[in-house]
Amino acid sequence: MENADVFLGLHDFLDRMRQPSASDFVKSIKSFIVSFSNNVADPERDSASIQEFFSNMEAAFRAHPLWAGCSEDELESAGEGLEKYVMTKLFSRVFASVPDDVKLDEQLYEKMALFQQFIRPENLDITPAFQNETSWLLAQKELQKINMYKAPRDKLVCILNCCKVIGNLLLNASVTSNENPPGADEFLPVLIYVTLKANPPQLHSNLLYIQRFRHQSRLVGEAAYYFTNMLSAESFISNIDAKAISMDETEFERNMEFARALLSGLSVDTQDPSSPYPNYGHHPRSEPTTKHRNKALNDNKDPMLQTVSSAAKSKIKKVTSEDELLITEVPSLSDLENKGASMLLKEDKANEVFTEYPYLFSSVGDLTVGDVEDLLNNYKQLVFKYACLSKGLGVSPTSHPPPTPKNKAQDHVETTIEPSDDEPIGANDKLEESNDTTEDSSDKVSLLGEKKIESDLPQDDAVAPKGDTNTETSS
């Protein structure tokens, strides 16, 4: 992976910026951000000016005594720090900043909400040997994290992680089924399918944002390839018609009708809670908007709606019995898992939910033989909980346990109702107090961002254990 070995040194960058000799840099950065905030949004011009600013600043870093004798990696890391700092500050100003983009986001979101109701892997040429809907949830979850971050790199990493999960699953499937190793023929269709099912809000704007504001020198190689695949998936989805998915014209129309009826009939209840398009042009995590809409649409429904998967499961059960006429099929386990995952990902404290599972983010290299017992216990616990939950829900367990068992999830019922607390980053424009403000907001950023880097970047390995469940746990 590009930059996998470069720790994203926002802290290191900020440390250097606090040196007296960096005062000119601090001034330039502040004045750039201020000047920017005064202009009207013009995506192309904004992109050009930010790209140019990054290039100039990075060249200046290179020539400055502060970085004298530093390695390329350290300079690269300074560039990353700058990019993350600047883009976090400018996020609310440049993300989905024009009505056209907002509109395209909505259209794409609605399309995906419809297609995901009836698309089958076969429609996209995914051969049976490579089909694995349950495990694809893992990839969906990675992609759904995209709106948790503001920095272009962090968003890009969500896409790359999603691709890695798919790649690993395909690789495992090819080994198990003795198929040829997977190439793009296998990869792209699965990525499209996963994207449709994940349906992350504001996907179009996210992609444009990465394209415009990730420094071009860093959108190269493998990252560029997988990003192109994501653009490609978006393009394919935007143009889906009956022919594109080898469906009979009338059947396609019928499916679309049915999906529309289903969506409007169920409104937001059995759908992902983000189904009503959350909010445009604003911070994508401002949950309250969604909640209000949910509330407005479902006055008679209890607020449990906003909780995590286990609560969601019972909720759905309730709804299915209430609205039987509208719902023709009980949501599948994977739908529930998916729903829970997307809810979970919207929580600020999503990371805490997983602290009970210390191995979730470990890589193979971190483990010792001594961990085996612990791991096995963990595994047994999970399997037991999962099997019970599945039984209770009346669906058959699948090979992959969901990461959110009931009791832990319920601990968060209350906390999730609280509004998102990272609004201040965007709103905080008190540049006079640059250093403090910086420190302040950067901590918030890094709480999400650097934790992510730590946990996600070794994803090569971190992903592998998940992907390996099929082949290796049995051995």
Added chain:
Amino acid sequence: MGCASSIAARDSRQLGFPNSENDGGHDAKNLRVKLVLLGDSGVGKSCIVLRFVRGQFDPTSKVTVGASFLSQTIALQDSTTVKFEIWDTAGQERYAALAPLYYRGAAVAVVVYDITSPDSFSKAQYWVKELQKHGSPDIVMALVGNKADLNEKREVAVQDGIDYAEKNRMFFIETSAKTADNINELFEEIAKRLPRPSAS
């Protein structure tokens, strides 16, 4: 199909260049080129790349994500190196319209067909035309007839490939990802044909 059956056939070819992603230097002596693979699904595009990059497909390796993106550096006799960044594309008909996203900015396009499938040969010709229309004008193109090991099932004559390639000023070669025949030759020949930036 193609190369899975050859997993056991270990090919110890080592090029001695680890895939370092962060090589900053791209000068006249060290090129970094984007190579896009086009061709019908099932012609063995990814097998060719795996053969080239790893010598074999090693199922225990977790170093990379499948075979849709791989990079490999080769050293040429004139002591220059070429790092290929190989972009695979989905060959199914329904994804054809997406190809321009991938070949944009590519220095090399390798168009692959299966010598046992006339359909894949027509598809290859379609890609060549596409590239001539929309690819960058100085793109280096290679036409590759894969699965040469299946000669007894051959349905596209060698001469047809040669003629078509000649007419379109492409480099032509028949390969077998299964036996590794001509795989290195393909990439070495491409490397030689790359336009060199004027020496600095």
